[in-house]
Amino acid sequence: MKCKIFFYSILFTALSFNALADNYPKNYNIDVLHYNFKIQLSDKTDEIFGTTKINVVFKKENIKDFRVDLVNIDNNIKKGMQVQEVYFNGVPAKFIHENNNLTIRWETASTKEQTAEFTIKYKGIPAGGLRIGLNKYGERCFFNENWPNNTRHWLPTIDHPYDKATNEFIVIAPSKYKVVSNGLLMEESKIDAENTLTHWKQNVPVSSWLYVLGVAEFAVQHVDVFDHKSIQTWVYSKDRVAGFRDFETPTKDVLAFYSEYVGPFAYEKLANIQSPSVSGGMETSSAILYAENLVDGKQSERLRNVVIHEIAHQWFGNAVTESTWDDAWLSEGFATYFTLLFQESEYGSDEYIAGLAKARKFVIDYTKKDSSFSIIDNRTAETGPVTSGITYQKGAWVLHMLRNRMGNENFKKGIQAYYKKYFNSNTTTEAFIETMEMYAKEDLKSYLNQWLRNPYVLKLDGSWKYDSKNKQVIIDVKQSQSSNFVFNTPIEFAIYNSNNQNSTIIKLDLNSKNTVYKIPVDQIPSHIAADPRTVLLADIHFSKN
Secondary structure, eight states: OOOOOOOOOOGGGGOOGGGSOOOOOOOTTEEEEEEEEEEEOOSSOSOEEEEEEEEEEESSSOOOEEEEEOOBOBTTTTBEEEEEEEEETTEEOEEEEETTEEEEEOSSOOOTTOEEEEEEEEEEEOSSSEEEEEOTTSOEEEEEOOTTTTGGGTSOBOOSTTOOEEEEEEEEEETTOEEEESSEEEEEEEOSSSEEEEEEEEEEEEOGGGOOEEEESEEEEEEEEETTEEEEEEEEGGGHHHHHHHTSSSHHHHHHHHHHHTOOOOSSEEEEEEESSOSSEEOOTTEEEEEGGGOSSSOOHHHHHHHHHHHHHTTBTTTEEESSGGGTHHHHHHHHHHHHHHHHHHHOHHHHHHHHHHHHHHHHHHHHHOSOOOSSOSOOTTTSOOOOHHHHHHHHHHHHHHHHHHOHHHHHHHHHHHHHHTTTEEEOHHHHHHHHHHHHTSOOHHHHHHHHSOOOOEEEEEEEEEETTTTEEEEEEEEOOSSSOOOOEEEEEEEEOTTSSOEEEEEEEEOSSEEEEEEEOSSOOSEEEESTTSOSOEEEEEEEO
16 A cells, blocks of 8 residues: 555544445355464465465345455466366365456355355466565565555455454465464464474454565564564564664554553564554554665654654555445545644644644645545545545544644544444544534534535735734734635634734634724734644645634
8 A cells, every 4th residue: 555654753423425336246144253374485486375264254044145356367477367166065166267256156055154164276376465575684584564555466355444354374385484464373384394483363343455475585583562462573683683673662652541541452472563464553453564665773753753644544445444445535534634633642733733734735635636635535456546745634633623622631532432423444534423422512513514524724814903002913814725615614713912922812703705903902013823732734825814
C-alpha cells in the first residue's frame, strides 16, 4: 500500500451511506470463520503449491455455491493460479475458475447455521501479492504485499475488508530460511534433508489484506514483552546489528500508550519485520512489514514515525476495520492522527502542532492539484485507488478538529467506546459518528460530513481594523474557496494587547461567504492572529487593514 510516510510525523446531511458503497460482491449469507493456508516454496522455481482449507458457517438455508477470489493463469505472462482439486466437506466438488473468481458448487443444500469446510488445491507463479525475488543484498526471499486486494494473487480468500477470519500458515521451505507470519509459532520442524515446516496460527479474526508471510534468512530478536505478549524483531542476517538497534524503541511505549488511550491490544505478539515488498510500512496484524532501506542502524525519525503509525493500525484498520473501501479513512486517517497523539504525549505539544501544520500544508497543496478527492467517496479496490494523501492527512485533521470540539476527555471516552463496540469486527463512518455523539452531547453529522464528504478546502481571506471611536475591532472574513460550498465551523482569533504580551482568544461562528465581526476592545491591539491554536483546517490569509 502503501507508502505510509505521510507524517509531517448543509448539503451533505442528505447523503445516505448506501449511496456510497463499493461494488465488491459481498455475500453476508456465508461467513468465513477460519483459513488454513498450506504453502510449499522452493529455490528451484517460483511456482508455489498451495492447499487452503476454508471453514465457513451458512447464515441461511439452501445455499449451494460459494465464491472466493483467486487470480487465473495469464497465458501471456505464464503467471497466476491453476486450481487442481476442490472438496466440500471432504467430497470432491464442482468448480468454475474464471475471471479471477473461483466458484464452488455442490449438490446438498445447506441448512441455517451449518458449518462446512472447503479444501482448494492449486499451484502457480504469483503475478502479485507474493513477491518472490532478491532483497537488497541479492538474497532470495518471499514476502507478501496484499494491500488492498492482492491476496487473491496467491491465496483463495474473500479479498475484501468486510469479511474477517482467523488464519494459520503451514509453510514448507528450504531450511536456510526462517518463516514469520501472523499469530503464534506452533511448530518449526525439519522434515527432510532440505526442508523445514513452520506453522503459525492467529486466533484473532482479521481481513485478508492483513495476512502476512515473510520467508528470508532472518536474524530474530525477542526484544521485550508487553502484557505477556512477545515483542520481536525480524531483520536480514546481514542487518542484524543495525536492525536490532533500529527497532529497540519505541514499540513497547507505543503499545502501552494506545492500550491506555484506546483499549486492549488485540493480537498474540508484535513483530517488526524488514521486507523488500513494501515502500514504507504495512500493518499486517501482529507482524508488521517495513521497507528494507529504512533499516540502517540510525534509529531515524522517519522509521520511528512509520513504526508508530503501523502500530496504531493494529487498533484502527486491523482490530476495528472499515466495512467498505469508501471508509478507508477509518484506518488511514485514524492511524495518522494517533501517530500525532503519541508524538504529543511522548515528545511534546510542539511536535504535535508541527505535524498538524505540515499535514495542513499537504492538504492545501494537494487540493490545488486535485480538487476532486474527498475523504469518503464511492470507491472500490476492484477498479482503482481507494486512498490518497488526503485520506491520511485530511482524515487526521478531521479527528483533530473533533477532539478540539469535544474536549480531550470526551473525545477519549468516545474513542474508547467506539473501539470497544467494534473490537475485532467491522464498522462505518456513520457508526463512528453515532458513538462520538453520545459523548459530544450534540449532533455531529453536519459538522463532520462537510469535511469528510466534499473535496474542498476552506480558504479564508480576512483583515482587521480598529474603530477607535466605538472602541471595537472589526474583523472582515471571506470564504474564498473556488466552489460555492459554504463551511459552517467555529474560528478563533487571538487579540494581543498593545504591549504584545497577553492575548485574548475569542471563538466566532463562520457560516457564510462573507462575515463581519465587531468585538469590543478598549485599546488598539498590537496584532490579531487567526486560528492561533492550529485547530482549523483552512488556508488562511489574514492581516491588518
